[in-house]
Amino acid sequence: MNDRSKTPAISRRTVVTGAGALALTACLPDVGRAQGPTQAPACTAAGGAACGKPENALIAPPERSSDPDRRRLEVAIDAVYGYYDLDGRPVALRGYDGGPRPVTLRVRAGDTLALDLANRLPMGPTPAAATAGGHGHGNGHGHHGAPADIPGMSGLNVPHGFNLTNMHVHGLHVSPKRPSDYVLLTVEPGRTEHYSYAIPPNHPCGLNFYHAHHHGSVALQVASGMAGALIVEGKVDAIKEIAACKDVVMLLQSLPVDERGQLEDYRTLDVGTQVYINGQRNPSICMKRGEVQRWRLVNATHDRFLTLKLREHGFTALGYDGNPLERTEPADTIFLAPGNRAEVLVKATDKPGLYPLDGGSNFGVAYGTIGTVSVTEEQCAMKLYEGPLVSYADDFDGHLKPIADDEIVTGRRVGFGQIGTLPSWTWTIDGKPFAADEKGFTAKLDTAEEWVLTNQTNDPHPFHIHINPFQVLEASGLPVPVPAGRWLDTITIPPHGHVRLRTRYRDFDGPFVFHCHTLAHEDQGMMRLITVEA
Numbered sequence: 242m243n244d245r246s247k248t249p250a251i252s253r254r255t256v257v258t259g260a261g262a263l264a265l266t267a268c269l270p271d272v273g274r275a276q277g278p279t280q281a282p283a284c285t286a287a288g289g290a291a292c293g294k295p296e297n298a299l300i301a302p303p304e305r306s307s308d309p310d311r312r313r314l315e316v317a318i319d320a321v322y323g324y325y326d327l328d329g330r331p332v333a334l335r336g337y338d339g340g341p342r343p344v345t346l347r348v349r350a351g352d353t354l355a356l357d358l359a360n361r362l363p364m365g366p367t368p369a370a371a372t373a374g375g376h377g378h379g380n381g382h383g384h385h386g387a388p389a390d391i392p393g394m395s396g397l398n399v400p401h402g403f404n405l406t407n408m409h410v411h412g413l414h415v416s417p418k419r420p421s422d423y424v425l426l427t428v429e430p431g432r433t434e435h436y437s438y439a440i441p442p443n444h445p446c447g448l449n450f451y452h453a454h455h456h457g458s459v460a461l462q463v464a465s466g467m468a469g470a471l472i473v474e475g476k477v478d479a480i481k482e483i484a485a486c487k488d489v490v491m492l493l494q495s496l497p498v499d500e501r502g503q504l505e506d507y508r509t510l511d512v513g514t515q516v517y518i519n520g521q522r523n524p525s526i527c528m529k530r531g532e533v534q535r536w537r538l539v540n541a542t543h544d545r546f547l548t549l550k551l552r553e554h555g556f557t558a559l560g561y562d563g564n565p566l567e568r569t570e571p572a573d574t575i576f577l578a579p580g581n582r583a584e585v586l587v588k589a590t591d592k593p594g595l596y597p598l599d600g601g602s603n604f605g606v607a608y609g610t611i612g613t614v615s616v617t618e619e620q621c622a623m624k625l626y627e628g629p630l631v632s633y634a635d636d637f638d639g640h641l642k643p644i645a646d647d648e649i650v651t652g653r654r655v656g657f658g659q660i661g662t663l664p665s666w667t668w669t670i671d672g673k674p675f676a677a678d679e680k681g682f683t684a685k686l687d688t689a690e691e692w693v694l695t696n697q698t699n700d701p702h703p704f705h706i707h708i709n710p711f712q713v714l715e716a717s718g719l720p721v722p723v724p725a726g727r728w729l730d731t732i733t734i735p736p737h738g739h740v741r742l743r744t745r746y747r748d749f750d751g752p753f754v755f756h757c758h759t760l761a762h763e764d765q766g767m768m769r770l771i772t773v774e775a
Contacts, residue, residue, distance in 0.1 A: 297521070297523075297524055297525050298524065298525050298527060299489070299491075299518065299519060299521065299524040299525060299526050299527070299612070300342060300519055300520070300521065300524070301342075301489070301490060301519070302342035302343060302344060302345045302469065302470065302490055302492065302519060303342070303344045303345070304344065304345045304346075304347060305344055305345070305346055305347070306347040306348075307347065307348045307349060307352045307354070309349075312349075312351055312352045312353065313352060313353045313354075313355065314346060314347075314348050314352060314353075314354050314355065315355045316344065316346060316354075316355070316356050316357070317356075317357040317359065318337050318338060318343070318344070318356060318357070318358050318359070318408075319337065319338050319339070319359045319361045320335065320336075320337060320358065320359065320360045320361060320362055320406050320428075320453070320462075320467065321335075321336070321337075321338065321339055321361040321362065322334070322335060322336075322339075322362065322363075323335070323336040323338075323339040323340050323341065323466070324339075325339075325340055325341060325520075327341065327496060327498065327502070327517075327520065327522075328517075328521075328522040330498075330502055331502050332496075332498050332502035332503070333502060333503050334465040334466055334496065334498070334503070334504055335362060335403075335404075335461075335462055335465040335466070335467060335504070336465060336466040336467055337466070337467055337469060340520070341466050341494070341496065341517070341519070341520025342469075342492065342519050342520050343451075343466070343467075343468065343469030343470075343492075344469055345469060345470040345471075345472065345490050346451070346469070346470070346471045346472065347472045347474055348440055348471075348472070348473055348474070349440075349473065349474050349475060350440055350441065350442050350443065350444040350445075350446070350473060350475055351440060351441070351442040351444075352440050353437060353438065353439050353440065354410075354436075354437070354438040354440065355435070355436070355437050355438075356408065356435075356436040356437075356438070356451075357433055357434070357435050357436070358406070358407070358408045358428055358433065358434045358436060359432075359433040360404070360405075360406055360428045360429060360430050360431065360432055360433070360434075361430070361431075362404040362406070362430050363404060363430060364404070364429070364430035364431055397456070397457070397674075397675065397676070397677060398457075398667050398668075398674045398675055398764070398765050398766035399457075399765070400457055400458070400460070400461065400507055400761075400764045400765065401457040401458070402427075402455065402457045402458050403457075403458045403461050403462070403505070404430055404458075405427050405428070405429060405430075405455045405457070405458055406427075406428050406453045406455050406458065406462060406467070407424055407426055407427060407428050407434065407453065407454055407455045408424075408428075408434070408436055408451060408452075408453065408454065409422060409424050409451065409452055409453070409454035409707070410422050410438055410449065410451050410471060411449055411450050411451065411452060411471075411580065411705070411707075411730070412447070412448075412449030412450065412471070412562060412563035412582070412710075412730050413438060413440065413444075413449055413471070413473075413563075414441060414444055414445075414640070414708060414709060414710070414747075414748065414749075415438045415439065415440060415441075415708070415749070416438075416439070416749045416751065417707060417708050417749060417751040417752060417753035417773075418749075418751040420434075420435060420436050420437045421436065421437065421438050421439070422438065422707065422708065422753070423751075424454040424455075424707070424753070424754060425677065425752070425754075427455060428455075440473065441748060442638075443637045443638035443640050444473055444475075444637070444640075445473070445475070445563065445564050445565060445631075445636075445637050445640060445641060446473050446474055446475025446476055446477050446478065446565055446631075447472075447473055447477075447560045447562070447563035447564055447565055447582075447584065448470065448471075448472055448537045448538075448539065448560070448563055448582045448583075448584050449470075449471040449472070449473065449563040449582065450468055450469060450470050450471050450492075450539045450541060450582065451468065451469055451471050452467055452468035452469075452541065453467040453468070456675065456677075456763070456764065456768065457764055458764070459543075459760045459763055459764055460507070460510060460543045460544075460760035460761040460763070460764050461504060461507065461510070461543075463495075463541065463542075463543050463760055464495040464496065464497060464504060464510055464542070464543040464544075464760070465496070465504050466494055466496055466520070466541075468492065468494075468539070468541035469492070469541075470490045470492060470537060470539055472490075472537065473563065476565075476630070476631050476636060477559055477560070477565050477584075477630050477631065480626060480630070482533075482623075482624050482625075482626035483535060483559070483586070483626050485533075485623065486533050486534055486535040486586065486623070487532070487534045487535065488534075488535050488537065489526070489534050489535065489536050489537065490519075490537045490539075491518050491519060491536060491537065491538050491539065491612075492518065492519050492520075492539050492541045493516055493517070493518060493538065493539060493540050493541055493542055493545070493547065493577070493611070494516070494517045494518070494519075494520065494541050494542060495510075495515075495516070495517075495542040495543050495544070495545060496515070496517050496520070497509050497510055497511070497512040497513060497515070498512065499512065507761070510543065510544070510761060514545070514606050514607070514608055516542065516545055516547065516600050516608055516611040517611075518611060518612050523610055523611065523612060523613055524612055524613075525612075525613055525614075525615045526598070526612055526613065526614045526615065527614075527615050527617065528587075528589035528614055528615070528616050528617070529589065529616070529617050529619045529620060529621035530589055530590070530591050530592075530593060530616055530617070530618070530619065530620045530621065531588070531589060531591055531620055531621055531622045531623060532588070532589045532621040532623055533586055533587065533588045533589075533623040533624070533625050533626075534586070534587050534589075535559070535584065535585075535586055536556075536583075536584070536585050536586075536587055537582070537584050538575065538577060538582060538583045538584070538585070539582050540577040540578060540579055540580060540581045540582065542579050543579060543759070543760040543761065544579055544759045544760065544761060545579060545600070545606075545608065546576075546577075546578050546579070546603040546604055546606070546701060546703075546720070546733065547576070547577045547578075547600045547601055547603070547608060547611075548574050548575070548576050548577075548600070548601025548602070548603055548720045548721060549574060549575040549576075549577065549598060549599070549600065549601065549611075550573065550574045550598075550599045550601060551587065551596060551597075551598050551599075551614060552596045552597050552598075552599070553590055553592075553596055554587060554588070554589070554590060554596060554614070555571055555572065555573055556571070556572045556573070556574075556575055556583075556585040556586070556587060557569050557570070557571060557572070557585060557586040557587075557588075557625060557626070557627060558570040558571075558572050558575070558583065558584070558585050559584040559585060559586065559630060560583075560584045560630070561581070561582065561583050561584075561727065561728075561729055562581060562582055562710065562728070562729040562730045562731060563582060563710070563730065564641060564710055564728040564729070564730075565584075565630050565631045566630055566631075567629065567630060567631055567632065567633055568628065568629050568630060569586070569626065569627045569628060569630060571627075572585070572721075574601070574720075574721050575721070576601075576603075576719060576720045576721035576733075578701070578703035578731060578732075578733040578758065579703050579731075579758045579759055579760065580703055580705050580730075580731040580758035581703070581729075581731050586625060586626060587614075588623070588625040589614070589616045590616055591620075592616065593616050593617060593618050594615075594616055595613050595614070595615055595616075596613065596614040596615075596616065597610040597612075597613055597614075598610065598611055598612040598613065598614060599611070601720065603701075603720050604700075604701050604736075640747065641710075641728050643712065643726060644689050644712050644743040644744075644745060648688070648689040648743075648745070649689055649690060649691050649743065650685065650688045650689065650690065651684075651688075651690050651691075652690065652691045652692070652693070653682070653690060653691075653692045653693070654692075654693045654695065655670060655671060655692055655693070655694050655695070656670065656671050656672070656694075656695045656696075656697055657669075657670055657694065657695065657696050657697065657698065657702045657704070657734060657757065657767060658670075658672060658696075658697040658698055659697075659698055660672065660674070667765050667766040668757065668762040668763075668765050668766045668767035669766055669767065670755075670756075670767055670768070670769045671769070673769075674765075674766030674767075675756075675763075675766050675767070675768040675769065679769075679770055680770070680772070681752070681769050681770030681771050681772060682769065682770070682771040682772070683771070683772050683773075683774055684746050684771060684772070684773050684774070685746065685773070685774055686746055686747075686749075686750050686773050686774065686775050687746065687747065688745075688746055689743060689744065689745045689746070690743065690744060690746075691714070691741070691742070691743045692711075692741070692742055692743075692744070693739055693740070693741050694734050694739060694740045694741075694742070695734070695738075695739045696734040696735065696736055696737055696738050696739065697737070698736065698737075699736050699737070700736060700759070700762075701733050701734065701735055701736055701759070702733070702734045702757040702759060702762065702767065703731050703732065703733045703734075703757060703758040703759060704731065704732055704733075704734055704740065704755065704756075704757065704758075705730060705731040705755065705756060705757075705758045706730065706744065706753075706754075706755035706771075707753040707754055707755065708749055708753050708773075709744050709745060709746055709747060710728050710729060710730045710744070711728070711729060711730065711732075711742040711743060711744040712726060712727070712728055712742060712743045712744070713725060713726070713727045713728075713729060713732060713740070713741075713742050714726075714741040714742055714743060715739075715740065715741040716732060716740045716741075717735075717738065718735035718738040719733055719735060731758055746773045749773065750772075750773045750774060750775040751772065751773060752770055752771070752772040753770075753771060753772075753773075754768050754769065754770055754771070755768070755769060755771060756768035756769070
């Protein structure tokens with residue numbers, strides 16, 4: 242790695258201290274290098290003219306689907322620098338396969354996803370470590386890029402190793418052991434990791450995503466665009482009225498860059514509050530009058546809390562966080578914290594025109610218009626499906642059945658906080674920052690637990706746990722209420738608030754993690770291990 246440390250500035254959002262700004266400018270080719278071929282606009286020829294300039298029409302990510310006969314999807318993904326135009330300016334950003342729209346993966350329950358992740362990011366000399374005072378002294382600690390210790394912080398929890406990576410399949414209920422969803426490994430530059438995810442036959446159908454998850458580099462890599470949609474198709478997809486809808490994948494992304502068009506230092510994570518959709522700023526989402534589309538929304542940002550509202554339109558929700566609802570639900574707004582996903586139907590008004598999709602205003606940050614629906618003159622009368630989707634009692638082998646009182650074997654109270662004082666604090670869970678060699682929590686396979694999550698800080702913390710989803714019992718103080726009984730894998734604990742939930746440990750033993758999905762917080766210590774024992 243050619244990581245040269247700089248000292249990041251302190252901000253409320255990233256709160257980076259000490260080393261952590263690892264510049265790679267010297268090993269980057271010219272940022273102005275042209276982008277390769279892009280996909281054709283998603284709009285049809287009939288609707289394209291009404292959607293403004295063709296290049297502003299929403300571009301769909303490419304897709305790969307599993308072979309229905311082999312029940313297998315084999316895909317190779319390269320972690321590599323992409324050189325392309327972002328909102329009219331040339332950029333150089335880490336990503337998957339060289340562009341801002343990573344491939345959408347489609348599988349079905351019972352399939353195997355064989356994913357080869359090749360780290361083709363540059364490898365350079367040992368990075369220098371910066372001191373808390375901000376002056377690098379060249380005393381790096383090995384090719385993993387771990388910076389020197391800073392009072393109040395351990396080197397592991399100072400952002401580092403920005404070209405080290407791995408893969409997490411966020412939302413999939415699969416084994417946490419290698420070669421499956423084991424996120425405690427490091428894929429170094431020049432290496433390829435061969436992942437194999439055996440998706441259970443009883444897996445719920447819904448929208449998940451895959452993204453980088455190497456502790457220390459997660460925020461910077463995901464903010465750069467290292468995240469793509471991962472769809473498990475099933476019963477909901479077979480409903481005739483839903484199957485007739487155009488399927489629109491929308492990756493909501495951060496993509497902050499400095500004046501050079503790069504993201505090489507944690508200070509840049511705080512540049513602006515923009516939200517891109519599929520690598521585009523405020524794209525046109527083309528719809529005919531009366532058309533119904535299925536939107537698959539992934540909050541793949543590193544720290545944006547979005548409340549989506551579409552002017553003069555509503556949403557019909559199909560599911561959240563990869564878990565289908567039992568029946569459709571009407572919704573005026575959709576709240577998506579970092580890591581959340583939502584699947585909704587949208588029926589276009591009969592009045593042609595432009596309708597802003599607003600990102601809302603949450604926790605002191607306003608996002609404004611992130612996309613614009615362009616309703617064309619052409620009519621396409623479609624029925625908006627409203628009705629049953631799945632049965633939690635009968636489908637998925639009881640995977641989403643409500644967790645009864647008599648299933649609970651223990652309770653936990655888990656506190657999200659911080660220790661130290663500026664400029665040297667770190668984020669914690671139960672008063673401790675992440676330690677790779679800690680035992681962490683232990684639980685028993687085929688049991689269920691009830692957790693109370695408390696937030697002792699002034700910042701919201703989206704709690705995410707790997708492998709098993711959870712059922713929300715109580716959540717207050719959120720921009721959009723979460724009803725009791727909702728199955729999620731990510732939920733926001735509001736400042737000085739709490740959340741109560743239940744989770745089952747089904748099918749898989751082994752170690753995995755839970756953490757804050759404000760990814761700068763995770764990189765700086767807000768993550769813990771949990772091991773399910775057989």
